Amino acid sequence: MSMPFSEAVWLCLAVTAGVGGIALCKYKSPGQLGSQVVCLAALWGGICLLRLSLFWILFLFSLSCFLLYMRSPSQELLPVDQKAVLVTGRVHCSCRVCGVCIQHWTGSFGGQCCGWNCGDSGFGHDLAKHLDKLGFTVFAGVLDEKGSGAEELRRSCSKRLSVLQMDVTNPQQIKDAHSKVVEKVQDKGLWAVINNAGILGFPMDGELIPMADYKSCMAVNFFGAVQVTKTFLPLLRKSKGRLVNISSMGGVFPMQQLAAYSSSKAALTMFSSVMRQELSKWGVKVSVIQPGGFRTNIAGTSESWDQKEKAILDHLPPELQEDYGRDYILQQKNFLRGIGTFSTSDITPVIRDVEHAVSAKSPSAFYAPGKLTSLFLNIAFFFPTSFLDYFEKKQNIQRKDMPRALSTPK
Numbered sequence: 456m457s458m459p460f461s462e463a464v465w466l467c468l469a470v471t472a473g474v475g476g477i478a479l480c481k482y483k484s485p486g487q488l489g490s491q492v493v494c495l496a497a498l499w500g501g502i503c504l505l506r507l508s509l510f511w512i513l514f515l516f517s518l519s520c521f522l523l524y525m526r527s528p529s530q531e532l533l534p535v536d537q538k539a540v541l542v543t544g545r546v547h548c549s550c551r552v553c554g555v556c557i558q559h560w561t562g563s564f565g566g567q568c569c570g571w572n573c574g575d576s577g578f579g580h581d582l583a584k585h586l587d588k589l590g591f592t593v594f595a596g597v598l599d600e601k602g603s604g605a606e607e608l609r610r611s612c613s614k615r616l617s618v619l620q621m622d623v624t625n626p627q628q629i630k631d632a633h634s635k636v637v638e639k640v641q642d643k644g645l646w647a648v649i650n651n652a653g654i655l656g657f658p659m660d661g662e663l664i665p666m667a668d669y670k671s672c673m674a675v676n677f678f679g680a681v682q683v684t685k686t687f688l689p690l691l692r693k694s695k696g697r698l699v700n701i702s703s704m705g706g707v708f709p710m711q712q713l714a715a716y717s718s719s720k721a722a723l724t725m726f727s728s729v730m731r732q733e734l735s736k737w738g739v740k741v742s743v744i745q746p747g748g749f750r751t752n753i754a755g756t757s758e759s760w761d762q763k764e765k766a767i768l769d770h771l772p773p774e775l776q777e778d779y780g781r782d783y784i785l786q787q788k789n790f791l792r793g794i795g796t797f798s799t800s801d802i803t804p805v806i807r808d809v810e811h812a813v814s815a816k817s818p819s820a821f822y823a824p825g826k827l828t829s830l831f832l833n834i835a836f837f838f839p840t841s842f843l844d845y846f847e848k849k850q851n852i853q854r855k856d857m858p859r860a861l862s863t864p865k
């Protein structure tokens with residue numbers, strides 16, 4: 456009598472394996488695949504914990520795999536056909552280790568780099584090169600069109616690529632860049648805008664961050680992206696193209712010392728979501744990239760940290776100096792050291808996700824490249840605040856110190 460039940464179980468098992476396998480195979484990006492495996496494993500564990508019979512466990516799991524498959528992004532890509540794309544953000548060209556590789560290329564090493572971990576850094580640089588290689592007509596907006604990164608792009612990319620002087624906080628430069636793009640693309644139009652320009656600022660407790668830093672983070676990360684978007688949207692609406700905004704995991708997952716940066720990225724994420732809804736009637740698709748944990752130039756150099764730290768200490772009100780204490784303030788840059796330790800220099804997942812957002816037939820609204828990025832975002836979305844705060848505290852292993860007023864007994 457137990458036969459029909461066991462047949463049903465076997466059938467369910469086969470369906471689970473089939474649908475689960477197809478759902479996972481749909482992800483070509485290793486980052487996405489990894490997070491899907493974690494999600495499915497967690498789901499499986501969760502369902503098992505409900506102490507249901509094997510039949511119901513398998514049934515619910517198959518159903519979840521099916522739903523996951525239905526909402527997972529399609530990998531079908533549109534033809535490149537020399538479509539024009541604009542990438543903002545100065546494009547660096549330097550060694551990830553020594554930071555001076557471009558000088559070696561152009562000078563004393565006779566075309567060779569310093570030898571280790573040499574590569575271009577920053578999403579903007581690699582993106583411009585990658586999209587050019589795929590056959591796109593790339594417009595690379597840079598802070599300094601005569602700088603080494605711009606030179607390297609001109610040298611190594613096809614004739615289709617144009618370097619444009621474009622400080623995203625300078626409306627006139629954005630307007631001039633727009634005129635140049637219109638002149639060059641003519642009837643072919645502009646297919647995509649990738650708002651990549653961004654600054655991190657100097658990570659500190661929110662009370663210590665100068666107002667000027669809050670304003671500059673907003674100026675570049677938010678208002679800059681909004682201004683570029685508004686300027687180029689008429690072209691995107693005409694082509695029914697793509698708007699891709701590089702936000703951050705920090706725009707959703709609160710992290711200590713990043714009040715200025717994360718607030719500006721949260722604003723960018725929300726702006727993108729509203730634009731996604733509004734622009735759908737025009738046929739424009741909007742995607743947000745929320746990376747986390749990539750080693751680029753965003754953290755700056757130890758010299759820039761020292762300068763920033765000195766400037767902050769020199770202007771800090773005496774009351775804050777007294778309460779926080781010099782030692783505590785000097786510890787703040789451990790955060791930047793930590794970024795180097797816990798991040799990876801392989802930015803392929805970001806490049807792949809942006810490529811998908813630009814050229815997939817059905818791009819996702821959100822991408823989360825980075826080793827644990829999906830996990831952090833899921834914790835921020837689904838877990839109670841107390842767990843989120845505990846998790847963040849545990850992550851913050853660099854911060855063992857306390858402000859002076861809290862560590863000295865009264």
Ligand SMILES: NC(=O)c1ccc[n+]([C@@H]2O[C@H](COP(=O)([O-])OP(=O)(O)OC[C@H]3O[C@@H](n4cnc5c(N)ncnc54)[C@H](OP(=O)(O)O)[C@@H]3O)[C@@H](O)[C@H]2O)c1
Binds near residue numbers: 546597704747
């Ligand atoms: N690396 C990560 O793990 C990570 C994580 C989450 C989000 N992101 C975001 O990804 C984007 C790219 O960052 P990245 O990691 O590749 O760092 P990056 O190498 O520092 O790239 C950001 C670029 O934006 C440029 N920029 C700054 N202010 C600008 C302005 N006013 N106008 C035009 N360009 C300007 C910077 O130029 P200068 O260097 O000359 O200032 C820099 O080249 C940023 O929006 C960043 O917030 C990165």
